[in-house]
Amino acid sequence: xxxxxxxxxxxxxxxxxxxxxxxxxxxxxxxxxxxxxxxxxxxxxxxxxxxxxxxxxxxxxxxxxxxxxxxxxxxxxxxxxxxxxxxxxxxxxxxxxxxxxxxxxxxxxxxxxxxxxxxxxxxxxxxxxxxxxxxxxxxxxxxxxxxxxxxxxxxxxxxxxxxxxxxxxxxxxxxxxxxxxxxxxxxxxxxxxxxxxxxxxxxxxxxxxxxxxxxxxxxxxxxxxxxxxxxxxxxxxxxxxxxxxxxxxxxxxxxxxxxxxxxxxxxxxxxxxxxxxxxxxxxxxxxxxxxxxxxxxxxxxxxxxxxxxxxxxxxx
Numbered sequence: 292x293x294x295x296x297x298x299x300x301x302x303x304x305x306x307x308x309x310x311x312x313x314x315x316x317x318x319x320x321x322x323x324x325x326x327x328x329x330x331x332x333x334x335x336x337x338x339x340x341x342x343x344x345x346x347x348x349x350x351x352x353x354x355x356x357x358x359x360x361x362x363x364x365x366x367x368x369x370x371x372x373x374x375x376x377x378x379x380x381x382x383x384x385x386x387x388x389x390x391x392x393x394x395x396x397x398x399x400x401x402x403x404x405x406x407x408x409x410x411x412x413x414x415x416x417x418x419x420x421x422x423x424x425x426x427x428x429x430x431x432x433x434x435x436x437x438x439x440x441x442x443x444x445x446x447x448x449x450x451x452x453x454x455x456x457x458x459x460x461x462x463x464x465x466x467x468x469x470x471x472x473x474x475x476x477x478x479x480x481x482x483x484x485x486x487x488x489x490x491x492x493x494x495x496x497x498x499x500x501x502x503x504x505x506x507x508x509x510x511x512x513x514x515x516x517x518x519x520x521x522x523x524x525x526x527x528x529x530x531x532x533x534x535x536x537x538x539x540x541x542x543x544x545x546x547x548x549x550x551x552x553x554x555x556x557x558x559x560x561x562x563x564x565x566x567x568x569x570x571x572x573x574x575x576x577x578x579x580x581x582x583x584x585x586x587x588x589x590x591x592x593x594x595x596x597x598x599x600x601x602x603x604x605x606x607x
Contacts, residue, residue, distance in 0.1 A: 306508040315451040315514070318388055318396025323377050323403030333370030337363045376408035383418040385450045397450045415450045419518065424469050426524055429476045431491065436528035439476045439491070443468045443506060444518040452514030460513045467509040468520070475502050481527065491525055498522065 341363040347356030378398065380386055386398040389411045398404060398412070406412065426440045445464055447453045453460040476491065479498060483490040491498055499521050507517040 306505065308509060308512045311449070311452045311456050311512050311514070313394060313451045313455045315449045316394075316396045318398055318406070320378070320398055320400075320404035320406050323379070323405045326373060326405035327377055327403075330370045330373035333366050333373070337366035337370060341367070372408050373405075374408075376405045376410075378404050378406055378412055380404060384414055384416050386412040387415055387450050387454045388412050394451060394455065399450075413454060415447060415453060417447050417450070419444060419446045422465055422468055423523070424465075424472055427469065427472060427476075428528055429473050431476060432478060432480045435481055436530065437476065437481050437491070438524065438526050438528055439472060439522060440524035441468070441472050441502065441520055442523050443520045445506075445510070446516050446518060447514060448516040449514030452512065457513045460515060463513050464510050464515055468506050471502060471505040471509055475505065481525070491522070495522060 340359060344356045344359035344363055347359060350356075378386060380398050380401050382401045388395040388398060388406055390407060390409065395407075395410060397415075398406070399417075422443045422445065424441050424443070426438050428436060428438055431437050443464070447460070457463045475498065479494075480488070480490050482492050489497060499519075502522070503517050503520040506520055510517065
């Protein structure tokens with residue numbers, strides 16, 4: 292729960308997601324260039340000794356030549372196998388390493404590295420990503436159909452959870468983001484219409500914070516961190532958009548009229564006070580009422596007035 296600037300409490304749903312069973316472990320690897328050199332030496336030395344062994348077999352030294360051939364073949368196979376352990380890790384990505392189905396660790400250090408050749412290495416991007424939800428039609432808290440779309444900025448924080456806790460963490464984030472958007476949109480009205488409550492249109496920052504918190508709670512078990520989420524499209528559905536536009540226009544006209552009347556009354560009060568202060572003219576109550584009426588017509592009317600010039604006395 293968080294307090295908004297308007298004093299209203301912003302309550303978010305508690306998402307009961309299962310706790311992750313795996314957590315990331317950073318794995319250390321050997322220098323790839325060194326191991327590549329060792330593998331190359333093994334292969335080249337094996338080929339050279341293989342030639343020597345074949346020559347020994349040809350010259351009659353069968354026992355020594357046979358052993359040398361076997362050893363050199365094992366050297367060549369070992370060297371070639373070592374090449375399969377070479378792994379390049381680019382900046383902004385990691386490699387999740389498994390040995391015979393068991394999670395061994397995660398390579399996060401960029402560069403050319405070497406791990407056990409029989410391991411399986413899965414590439415996982417740790418870059419910051421954007422996900423934009425489709426324009427979704429939902430009903431707000433007042434039952435009005437609205438259209439809403441959001442952008443979610445997220446990043447993989449725990450590669451082991453992203454790989455092993457869900458089938459596809461990218462699809463998981465997309466579905467959970469849409470679910471949270473639908474829930475938030477249905478929990479608040481589009482417009483508060485003057486009521487002291489949160490609304491999607493008037494309290495965008497508070498709603499965005501609530502949306503980020505809910506999406507973050509939904510995807511946390513997949514090792515994903517939500518950096519920000521923001522509503523990028525918000526509108527009434529086409530079937531009620533025209534009626535709601537007229538309502539908003541009417542509200543704007545009423546508010547504008549109120550401001551105009553308040554200003555006009557203040558100007559009339561100032562005019563009467565200045566006339567009385569400087570003894571410009573003495574007006575009885577009837578003439579004051581007439582003057583007030585004329586000034587309000589001039590100040591409040593939405594059209595230009597047509598003045599009537601009185602050539603007689605004030606009372607004729």
